Amino acid sequence: MSATPRYYPVMLDLTGRLAVVVGGGAVAAQKARELAEAGARVRVVAPEVGPAMAELSGVVTLERRAYREGDLAGAAIAVAATDDRAVNHAVWEEAEAAHVLLNAVDDVAHCHFIAPSVHREGDITVTVSTAGHCPTLAVRLRERIARVVRREHGEFARLAGALRTDIARRVPDFAARRALWYRIVDSDAIDAVRRGETDEALLIIERLVREAERGAWSVERGAPFAATLHAPRSTLGVVHLVGAGPGDAELITMRGLRLLRSADVVVYDQLVGAELLTYARPDARLVCVGKHGHGAFTPQQDIDALLIAEARAGRRVVRLKGGDPFVFGRGGEEMAALRAAGVRCEVVPGVSSAVAAPAAAGIPLTHRALASGFAVVTGHECGEGTRLDWSALARVPTLVVLMGLRALPNIVGRLAAHGLDLDTPAAVVSRGTLPDQRVVTGTLATIADLAAAADLAQPATLVIGEVVRLRDAGRLTTGQRERDEGSVRAGAGGEHDVLLPLV
Template identity: 55%
Template structure:
């Protein structure tokens, strides 16, 4: 990675050693990856403290990751004030990242855990309420914002029938939040890192249960309530921490008159539009990986995983410009300017995109912007998820005697506004839908209305080529409901056509009810 030092800063507890032990285990796991010269922990309550940790380090470049669930009093007031009390503070190049709980990767972790609990306890997703139990504090209004934002994100993802937020030390309290909901099972997820006595005692008692071993399940007024472990125990949190550190490197050294660095007269750098492949970091091309490792700047999308970003060279600047549903940190015009500006500063720039940069990746617009600005630009194709996603599920997009043509569309084509005519698609042998999870019901209904047989086999592939890959098989008429039933989450590739039948053998055990699989196999 970039060397330097990483500090994991947590609230900690002087009365509960387990809370601090969790953060120390995370730090040790980071050390084992050998990404930093030094990895340290610091606690508000514990040793070393926020006000002494920098003095124990040798590195001049330090990244501090608040291992906290939200911004607010401790992340935005206590931590920076205490860091400034270190003797070495004026001499280090320090970057404090946003808190762990604000990272966009937290929502998928929680969603995955909810799906596991629903399966473990046999709970219907549509009838279950998810209660996010945040800490909150009346001392800083921002402390509740991350919990509320996460609840809204999970609500949009429909991870449960209802998603609500309650707080240990703010309004609404946990009992108050729960009391306004209809009858039905409840999953309570403590949105805390270690949690200490809050997770072990306060939260269970607030919802009517006695403390015990987690997950803790019991009935309150004939209602099943399950209280899970705190957020900090979820697998994947380590990747979130590393990703935060990569996205927020320490500032570069200041250049003196005789200092190093690039001269203002340095020739213009080159922009490379690199396809990162369908998800598995091993599926990037050899050329793309070589350019990634040599880049000065990596401007990447949301779906580029931390494993691939770790291949970037030491000291490379990582810029996340990822777009998601309802979320775009930078407009396309701003991204274009960013590419041009970094290249004009003499930097070698890799624009790393999921799949192939020219398959619904707006790569052509970025290429045009570079050409107009006189910036050299190279296109490095990538493996598109439109082909690789189905292939990972054992589904070809063409097959002799079955499918001789295929079309690829996006969620825009699959929208509900009727702007695009789907009738031409009805005659295509295989239809591949990218980024179309939320609009799948409308799209499939329009295809049926346009004359496509409702019994046409169909498949949804979640997180194709990754360990989290899941496959749901159904028919054109039922695939939207089947994906909802199985709790599939974006990114999803949907395949519609006779070729989807070929995925039955490889996917039936994953998410396909035997009755429905048999119906497709016999059709």
């Protein structure tokens, strides 16, 4: 056996059972309170009692004396929360002899169990343990979990518990019932509970139960669960147009992430990062439609047809699009096609690279002294036959061009022809928010040559305006190493720096 125990996770019912806490300080009081909240009869043994423990008088039994052998008699569980290792060791020896489970705070060598960091929402309890190595890390992870497991999940668990007996009666086959419960949990019922629409949640669940009763999908016995659902013929199919954000997987919205985790099918663009796709269900079907700049792509009508077909088959579809679906993402076209086909559609906004990439490079798009507004255009509209008003764009305080790397010389030429000063600061942010983010800064006159020399990778975001100067003034980064190739000060000289994160 390894030096570090592999703890067996378990939830104990301590209702009415004796729990002994040795120690009277703040940590002991916290343990005593948690045990009492779990329904245990708590006895505290300590020669001195702090204010936090004194407040528990009437909730726990206080014995104001030193620990002595025999104090654990009849106990189901015990906690040693003292600063005296000799006392902890004595409590440990008694616990060993009496077969009482013991936790010694900050003394892993004298622990039968680790008290994890706990997050509760109603009847849902999530615990995190680091085997006693770093309790503060467990707390931070618990805090992250608390942002995911929220009030609606506790309320939904209670609602589901009230329905279990009736659903077991109506769908007696275990395999079919298990498949049904996964469909219920992955449905929009939880979102209905979050909105306070319990009746709508019950209606969604009832529809799914009726489908199970009439065999609307088949369950293949003996197959792995991921393969048990075949060709569902539900009318509850839906397409969620979800903004994946600018690249960093952590910049997707919480709702977008929840939908991604519950989707049956994920239809994604090539610019969506591989890390984000790992959050999809293991049994979800992932379909890349290959829309990536000027490279290979799936025709838009084929994408529309795919979304419609999957939704009509009753599946929950996430159309995962880089940035925001409605910012040069053809989300409006897809929404119109879905609605025309009678398919339910929801749009989940995302963080657009139009704002995220400049921010990741330390470039604010607005500034009280420099820029009162900004405009966003796409590089695809900057070539021949452009419909953009270049005269107006040349007067905008800050101009952002998405997907404009290939058209950069043409963009510079058009802006200069319409009066924009060639000394205006400019920057190109390559792969903004990602670990390999690179930034080239220069002026309108030099930016095209600097970007070409740097051989930047797509996607790239162009920013033109006085606000670019603030990047060099503040030397801001967003937590990753970044190559800064060229600068306003260096001009066309192409000075290369490595910026470290400010912490």
